[in-house]
Amino acid sequence: MDISKGLPGMQGGLHIWISENRKMVPVPEGAYGNFFEEHCYVILHVPQSPKATQGASSDLHYWVGKQAGAEAQGAAEAFQQRLQDELGGQTVLHREAQGHESDCFCSYFRPGIIYRKGGLASDLKHVETNLFNIQRLLHIKGRKHVSATEVELSWNSFNKGDIFLLDLGKMMIQWNGPKTSISEKARGLALTYSLRDRERGGGRAQIGVVDDEAKAPDLMQIMEAVLGRRVGSLRAATPSKDINQLQKANVRLYHVYEKGKDLVVLELATPPLTQDLLQEEDFYILDQGGFKIYVWQGRMSSLQERKAAFSRAVGFIQAKGYPTYTNVEVVNDGAESAAFKQLFRTWSEKRRRNQKLGGRDKSIHVKLDVGKLHTQPKLAAQLRMVDDGSGKVEVWCIQDLHRQPVDPKRHGQLCAGNCYLVLYTYQRLGRVQYILYLWQGHQATADEIEALNSNAEELDVMYGGVLVQEHVTMGSEPPHFLAIFQGQLVIFQERAGHHGKGQSASTTRLFQVQGTDSHNTRTMEVPARASSLNSSDIFLLVTASVCYLWFGKGCNGDQREMARVVVTVISRKNEETVLEGQEPPHFWEALGGRAPYPSNKRLPEEVPSFQPRLFECSSHMGCLVLAEVGFFSQEDLDKYDIMLLDTWQEVPSVAQIFLWLGEAASEWKEAVAWGQEYLKTHPAGRSPATPIVLVKQGHEPPTFIGWFFTWDPYKWTSHPSHKEVVDGSPAAASTISEITAEVNNLRLSRWPGNGRAGAVALQALKGSQDSSENDLVRSPKSAGSRTSSSVSSTSATINGGLRREQLMHQAVEDLPEGVDPARREFYLSDSDFQDIFGKSKEEFYSMATWRQRQEKKQLGFF
Numbered sequence: 001m002d003i004s005k006g007l008p009g010m011q012g013g014l015h016i017w018i019s020e021n022r023k024m025v026p027v028p029e030g031a032y033g034n035f036f037e038e039h040c041y042v043i044l045h046v047p048q049s050p051k052a053t054q055g056a057s058s059d060l061h062y063w064v065g066k067q068a069g070a071e072a073q074g075a076a077e078a079f080q081q082r083l084q085d086e087l088g089g090q091t092v093l094h095r096e097a098q099g100h101e102s103d104c105f106c107s108y109f110r111p112g113i114i115y116r117k118g119g120l121a122s123d124l125k126h127v128e129t130n131l132f133n134i135q136r137l138l139h140i141k142g143r144k145h146v147s148a149t150e151v152e153l154s155w156n157s158f159n160k161g162d163i164f165l166l167d168l169g170k171m172m173i174q175w176n177g178p179k180t181s182i183s184e185k186a187r188g189l190a191l192t193y194s195l196r197d198r199e200r201g202g203g204r205a206q207i208g209v210v211d212d213e214a215k216a217p218d219l220m221q222i223m224e225a226v227l228g229r230r231v232g233s234l235r236a237a238t239p240s241k242d243i244n245q246l247q248k249a250n251v252r253l254y255h256v257y258e259k260g261k262d263l264v265v266l267e268l269a270t271p272p273l274t275q276d277l278l279q280e281e282d283f284y285i286l287d288q289g290g291f292k293i294y295v296w297q298g299r300m301s302s303l304q305e306r307k308a309a310f311s312r313a314v315g316f317i318q319a320k321g322y323p324t325y326t327n328v329e330v331v332n333d334g335a336e337s338a339a340f341k342q343l344f345r346t347w348s349e350k351r352r353r354n355q356k357l358g359g360r361d362k363s364i365h366v367k368l369d370v371g372k373l374h375t376q377p378k379l380a381a382q383l384r385m386v387d388d389g390s391g392k393v394e395v396w397c398i399q400d401l402h403r404q405p406v407d408p409k410r411h412g413q414l415c416a417g418n419c420y421l422v423l424y425t426y427q428r429l430g431r432v433q434y435i436l437y438l439w440q441g442h443q444a445t446a447d448e449i450e451a452l453n454s455n456a457e458e459l460d461v462m463y464g465g466v467l468v469q470e471h472v473t474m475g476s477e478p479p480h481f482l483a484i485f486q487g488q489l490v491i492f493q494e495r496a497g498h499h500g501k502g503q504s505a506s507t508t509r510l511f512q513v514q515g516t517d518s519h520n521t522r523t524m525e526v527p528a529r530a531s532s533l534n535s536s537d538i539f540l541l542v543t544a545s546v547c548y549l550w551f552g553k554g555c556n557g558d559q560r561e562m563a564r565v566v567v568t569v570i571s572r573k574n575e576e577t578v579l580e581g582q583e584p585p586h587f588w589e590a591l592g593g594r595a596p597y598p599s600n601k602r603l604p605e606e607v608p609s610f611q612p613r614l615f616e617c618s619s620h621m622g623c624l625v626l627a628e629v630g631f632f633s634q635e636d637l638d639k640y641d642i643m644l645l646d647t648w649q650e651v652p653s654v655a656q657i658f659l660w661l662g663e664a665a666s667e668w669k670e671a672v673a674w675g676q677e678y679l680k681t682h683p684a685g686r687s688p689a690t691p692i693v694l695v696k697q698g699h700e701p702p703t704f705i706g707w708f709f710t711w712d713p714y715k716w717t718s719h720p721s722h723k724e725v726v727d728g729s730p731a732a733a734s735t736i737s738e739i740t741a742e743v744n745n746l747r748l749s750r751w752p753g754n755g756r757a758g759a760v761a762l763q764a765l766k767g768s769q770d771s772s773e774n775d776l777v778r779s780p781k782s783a784g785s786r787t788s789s790s791v792s793s794t795s796a797t798i799n800g801g802l803r804r805e806q807l808m809h810q811a812v813e814d815l816p817e818g819v820d821p822a823r824r825e826f827y828l829s830d831s832d833f834q835d836i837f838g839k840s841k842e843e844f845y846s847m848a849t850w851r852q853r854q855e856k857k858q859l860g861f862f
Contacts, residue, residue, distance in 0.1 A: 012048035014108055016041060017079065018120065019072040024079040030198065033109040037065040037098065038119035040076035042083065045108060057335040058087060061094040061105055067118075081307070089299075090335045095310060097325035102292070103145065104339075107630035111190040112146030114138075135226060138165040140174075140188045143181075144616035144627040144641075148191060155230045161237020163188040165195075166223055172196055173219050175210045179237045182664065183640035185211070243291045244623035245681040250289035251343055253277060256312060265316065272345040272685040280333055283309075285316055286343065288683075292327045293317060294340055299333040338611040339628070343683045373702065374428050381647070381706025384656060386435065389483030389519065391426035401451040403459075412485035413569070416474060416525075417443040417495030419452040421459065423467075424484055433701065436460070436467040437481055442474045443495065453672075466699045471672060473689035478656060479520055480703075487518035487562050488569050493525040508590050511540040513566055516558035523566045530588065530595035535580060538563040540570055543590045547571040550578045550587070554601035612707050617642045617659070617674050619667070624677045634708050634715060639664040639697060642671055644678060647707055648690070655690045658704050663697045663716075801829030804836065809860040825861040 016032060017024040019040040027041070035041060043061040062080045064073060084091055096105050098115060106113065138148040140163040148165065151157040158164055161179040165172060165188070174192050176185045189209065196205045210216045210223070224230070253269045265285065269277055278284060281300040287293055293316060295309045313328045331340050341347040373380045373387050380386055395411045396403035398419040406420070414420055422437040438456050440449055460467045472481055474491060482489055490511070510528040514537055515521025523540075526532040533539055536554040540547060540563070549567055551560060567575060578587060588594050614636065615626040626644065629636045637643055639662040648655035657678065659671045667674075675692040695704050698716060705711045802816060807828065812821045819827055826841070833841050836859055844852060856862040 012046045015044040015046075019068070019075045020120065022071055022075050024075055033112070034114045034116055035063065035065060035098065036116045036118065036120045037067040038069070038072070040064050040068045040072045042076055042080050043105070043108070044083065044087075057331075057337065058091045059094060059104060059337075060084060060087065060091050061096050061102075063096040063101070063105070064098065065115075066098045077310075089332045091332070092335065092337045093309070093330035095313075095328040097327075099147070099149075100323075100325040100327065101145075102327045102329070103628040104337075104630045106145035106147075107628075107632075110635070111187065111194050112140070112142070112148055114195070115147065115149040117150045134167060134169045136167045138167060139163075140165055140191060143184060143187065143618060144629060144636075146187045146191050148195075153227065155227050155234075159235040159237055165192055166226060167195070168222070168226065169200075169205065171206050171208065171222065173208045173210060173223060175223070177234075177237065181640075182666070183638065185209075186638065186640055240620050242618075242620045242625040243289070244620060244625050245678060246623055247289045248291055249681040249683050251683045252287045254285040254287065254316075256283045256285055263312070263315075265319075271343075271683045273343060273683070275344050275347050278333070283312075285313065286340070287316075287320070288343070290320065290322045290326065292329065293322075294343075295328065295330040296336070296340070297330065297332050301333075338613060342613070345684050377702040377706035377711065379706065380702035381704070384479045384703055385483065385519070386428070386433075386480060386701050386703055387426050389424075389480060389486065391424055391484070393484050394423040394425075396421040396423075396455070398448050398451050398455060401447065403455045412488040412490060414439060414441065414474075414489070414491050415495060416441040416491060416493050419444045419448050421452065421456060422481070422484070423459065424480075428702065433699070434463060434467045435480070435701065436469050437472050438469060439472045439477075439481075440474065441491075443493075465696065468696070468699060468701050469694040471675075471692040471694075473691070475522075475524065476687065476689040476691060477522060478691050482515070482522055483519040487515065487521035487565055489522050490566065490569055491522070491524045507542075508544075509542045510591070511542070511566075511570055513538040513540065513559070513563045515562050516556070517562065518565075521562045521566070523570070528591060530591045530593065531597050533597040535597075535599040536601055540567055541587065541590060542571045542573065543586075545573065546586075547573045547575050548578050548587055548590075549575055550583070551580060553580045553599075612645060612647045615644045615646070617644050617667075617671075619670065619674070624674050624681070626678070632708070634711055637697070638662055639716065641665060642667055642674070644675065645704065645707060646678075648686070655687070656693055656703075657690060658693045658695055660695045660700075660704070661697060801832060802827045804828060804832050807861065808836075825856060825859075 014032060016027040018027050018036075024042060041061075041063040043059075043063060045059040045061075047058070060080060060083060062076055064076070080093070084093065094102055094105065096102060101113070135153060137151050137153045137157055139151045139157060140146060140148045151164075158175070158177070160177045162177050163180055163184060164175045164177075166175065172192055172195070174185075174188055176188070180188075189207075192207055196207060208216070208219045208222075210219050213220050249271070251271050251273065252267060253273055255264075255266045255268045257264050257266075268284070273286075278296055278298065280298040282298050283301050283305045284296040284298075285293060286296065293313050295313050297306055297309060309330045310328060313330070317324070317326050317328075329337065329340070331337055336347075373383070373385055393408075393411055395406040395408075397406050397415075398404075398421070403421055418441050420437075420439040422439060424435045424437070426433055426435075436456055436459060438452050440452065444452075456467075456469055460469065470478070470481075472478065477489070508528045510526050510532055511523050512526050512532070512534070513521065513523045528541070533550070533552070535552040537552050538555050538559055539550040539552075541550060542548075547567060547570070549563060551563075578584070614629045614632040616629065618625045618627075629643075637660060641660070641662040642665045643660040643662075645658040645660065647658070657675055659675050661668050661671060671694060672692060676688065679686040679688050679690050679692075693704070695701065700711075802819070806816055807819070807824045810824075815821060815824060816827075825833065825837070825844075828836065830841065833844070837844055837855065844855075853862065
């Protein structure tokens, strides 16, 4: 097979092949997301957007069904290898097992994956459309990544903790277990709608939802007509097997090499891992807590090692005693995935090492244009700036557990022993927006931090819940926080509310000034000793008689200019400029004498290549559980979600994480704690001082919006809630009777034990059904309480039929026992049916429902 012909011009997007008769054939796009258990699949994803394709890797997945045979697996493995050779080194390889797919794999198939029983015959379609003579039960599981598995059509398949979809062709009933969450119900419903739209000719099927069996008797009547009366209680919810962040933080790096005829696997390092551990001529395995196995291949590793990557990973999994379905990802030197890179403390692209522009310079040398920041969210996101900081500023200091307003003259003067609320008001495209900064000093007490949070909640309520809240730790202030103080932010090492004023005249204090303009300058008090100095920065030494302005050898003119602005905030005393190496004796006396200090010029920070990553947050057994959403868009933000967006790659010194709060999410109060746990357990050793930004649905700032490819501000204005959908479920008596009749008709049109849609076989059923199959025609009302006489009556009905006068123009209460009023015509003998309707039963039941109903009304069978 010429693989390149299947990928004209390496088009971006998704390409899927299925194993069939020892070869791989393309899957039609309309069938994407459907996977047959007896087959293997190869899935290729090529980045679509121009921005994504610049140096980005493609992903090549090898998927194995639970019932796949050796021939299918061999065909898929060989095809994947040939495809990999065609694509070259810029490809990440994945091994996927049914029911245990990676987040990356699941992200391709929204709203979910469908596992289909058996295999695909060569003459059948991947997905049948307009198929209404069907009965199947799907078990729906998952939160952000949803899957549906075809299971036995029986109450025994149900449990309290999951969702089940009874698909009856023209009617689809979603049954929600009593232990399922509102978000799980909503995700299940999205998958149900998707199935209907794809498989029922654009939505020609009704959807009903059972949230509470007692409140949905009509839908339960239909379910019992298919499944029989439920006996006993439902099974308990299946325990969750989610892997929490603490487990994922258990990372170990192994060096794999050959020694003679032996293969050696040597443990090399544990977190924090550094990139220089990976040598380009070698081969490594990275074990992420047994949850996922990464294989890294150096660019100079041998071809033999590359071809053995998967087999070595499988051998490692077996040696460790991990489950056979453990996910495997093979990455090449220079084409690593974002998930792999972020397991290391730092990561730099070798092809970028010669670039002169570092992360700090990138933000410093961009001249801020408020108009552009408002109209170009991507620029605002990259710079972490909603505007230039010229909006309205209000500051409160937390004192005695209450907020006290701060004099505007002292807005930029904060104390390390206190906490502050800083409310920033600005306009964007004619709309007033707010950011509330919660600033926490290093010396603040636990009570003060708790009071900071509670006072922030009070302010948020006062403003109608529209405040974007950003948690800021002293020394890690984001660019916009610095900008609103116009380069005059000064942090004093003290408590109380004097903000650096009224100090003793003999006090000696040292301040370090860092920054080059009004948008990135921070001044912080440091211990007044010589070892605090640094040649790259500027320091202010305040003594009883003079203020020394000390310029390190590595500082530039912009730094000097900002220092002269700051000095007026700190001291009104005589100012004396001192150059490094030319200090007067009194300068060293004030610092307690000379001492060594860092004298090398600080190198500009390099821009790492990390991509932003989006995760759904949940909790299991008190621990944070994250599910990553790959290739994310606004569509992945659901009102029942709490989502974590990590954007730390642009400027590491001012990293941020966002927590997006859906309006219907129930764990809002957990959000900040989840953000802190994420930072604490991150394998790369993230700083716990990283700012955490709380963003509420509908009030997203441009610094958040800019990370999304497109953004629709009106997206959430017209979507129905889950409750509205449930309330809108079919309930009319005529509708229920109609569907019940169709259910019973369909059940009698199948061979015993055949759970799939098949040809109508009424004649084959005549005289051949045993008593258990005869039970299928009973009225739902009599299910579970039939007597022997009713069984005999029904048997006679099927074998010989009832007289027409017993069925035509009869009230419900006058019908013979065991006859379903909604399908009374079925109980006619074949000859009477042909005589009255002018067609056979098979022809009649192949007609549209409305036409059947019309004829029955005319002939007295309705």
